[in-house]
Amino acid sequence: MRDLDIAQGQRVLVRADFNVPFADGAITDDRRIRAALPTIEHLREHGARIVVCSHLGRPKSRDPETSLRPVAERLAELSGAVVHLADDVAGPHTQELVAGAEAGEIVMLENLRWEPGETANDEGFARRLASLGEAYVNDAFGAAHRAHASTAGVCRFLRPAVAGFLLEREVTTLERLVEAPERPFVVVLGGAKVNDKVKLIERFLTIADELLIGGAMCFAFFRAQGHSTGDSLVDDEGAAIAREVLVRAEAARCQLRLPVDIVAGDRFAADAERRELDGVDVPDGWMGLDIGPATARLYAERIAAAGCVFWNGPMGAFELEPFAAGTRALAEAVARGLPVVTTDAGAVVRGRVSVTPVHFDLTDHRALQRWGARPGQLLALEQPRTAGAAWGPRWKAEG
Numbered sequence: 001m002r003d004l005d006i007a008q009g010q011r012v013l014v015r016a017d018f019n020v021p022f023a024d025g026a027i028t029d030d031r032r033i034r035a036a037l038p039t040i041e042h043l044r045e046h047g048a049r050i051v052v053c054s055h056l057g058r059p060k061s062r063d064p065e066t067s068l069r070p071v072a073e074r075l076a077e078l079s080g081a082v083v084h085l086a087d088d089v090a091g092p093h094t095q096e097l098v099a100g101a102e103a104g105e106i107v108m109l110e111n112l113r114w115e116p117g118e119t120a121n122d123e124g125f126a127r128r129l130a131s132l133g134e135a136y137v138n139d140a141f142g143a144a145h146r147a148h149a150s151t152a153g154v155c156r157f158l159r160p161a162v163a164g165f166l167l168e169r170e171v172t173t174l175e176r177l178v179e180a181p182e183r184p185f186v187v188v189l190g191g192a193k194v195n196d197k198v199k200l201i202e203r204f205l206t207i208a209d210e211l212l213i214g215g216a217m218c219f220a221f222f223r224a225q226g227h228s229t230g231d232s233l234v235d236d237e238g239a240a241i242a243r244e245v246l247v248r249a250e251a252a253r254c255q256l257r258l259p260v261d262i263v264a265g266d267r268f269a270a271d272a273e274r275r276e277l278d279g280v281d282v283p284d285g286w287m288g289l290d291i292g293p294a295t296a297r298l299y300a301e302r303i304a305a306a307g308c309v310f311w312n313g314p315m316g317a318f319e320l321e322p323f324a325a326g327t328r329a330l331a332e333a334v335a336r337g338l339p340v341v342t343t344d345a346g347a348v349v350r351g352r353v354s355v356t357p358v359h360f361d362l363t364d365h366r367a368l369q370r371w372g373a374r375p376g377q378l379l380a381l382e383q384p385r386t387a388g389a390a391w392g393p394r395w396k397a398e399g
Helices: 031-045 069-079 092-100 123-130 165-179 194-207 218-224 236-251 293-304 325-335 365-369 374-379
Strands: 011-015 049-053 083-085 106-108 135-138 161-163 185-189 210-213 255-257 262-265 274-277 287-291 308-312 340-342 348-350
Touching: 011 031, 031 049, 031 069, 031 165, 049 092, 069 083, 069 106, 092 106, 161 165, 185 194, 185 293, 194 210, 194 218, 194 236, 194 308, 210 293, 218 236, 218 287, 236 255, 255 293, 287 293, 287 325, 293 325, 308 325
Parallel strands: 011 049, 011 135, 049 106, 083 106, 135 161, 185 210, 185 308, 210 255
Antiparallel strands: 262 274, 262 287, 308 348, 340 348
């Protein structure tokens, strides 16, 4: 974006990621709004009229509960700018507000997902978005991988199209991780299904020193090895993929590690009966919901010995307190000692490759909930310099 030649009063369309959490109608975490401020301030300083758009939640049509009004109000407080909220999505009211906006002011569209053409990457809707700007800035790494109208389609009709400061920082951090990690390079992968991360696993088998597997995805590996998995989240397709990964791991320089013990529950609930298993075989009627204490200690030791750590995905159903210990133990191990960078993509990187140390708030589970698939979709690519919903609690057995 620093290469963008901005004229006074020029209309700049900014795709941001303001998909922030709410509770009782109030924003509970405004970090994504704050993360967009450098890009917005730069455009304001250069006299641009800023047209910002974002999605919030997953509405299928107009839904007042997913309005961006609280986001617009918070953005105005944080930036000190005049923020006009349109009552439509790239419709007549938006066009009226954009035409009347002064240099340095912000016009925010209503929730992009209210418009069906957004997720369908509809050409007509993309053209309407493009008509609002004279330049396009994508600063939403958390949504940049999606082929939606506001991230992909609009670029066919609006040039120049550039990356914002946040997007640039996210991609640069992950590129450095791939190109020059400090050794030993330890990767921690969790989440629901191995099916979703097979390309990422294959990629890290070629560049990492150790790959620590957790989360529900570990049960695909256990089934492939012949262990009983009870009611844990696993299917035959995932087990077949895991079996292939295990074969490839035998010939790789990277050591793939699986949990040595499991914490199980009789159901997916905060008040579920909890049982620490001495081993990884899960009995019928139980589901694995966290790595066990021996695994947590083993993984923490490997992290402590690492020169660089990449983490993607929780170790268990951490949103349920009885099954949060494994994820918390590893978070503490990552945060201990060396600087930590938490990217909007959700990755955690530790080591000299991490150039911007930030505070890692272990008391805020929302920070953990942001760990998702987006960095994986960048890092799994064959060419690291080519850049294009977070994993959720899907622990119930399928089939």
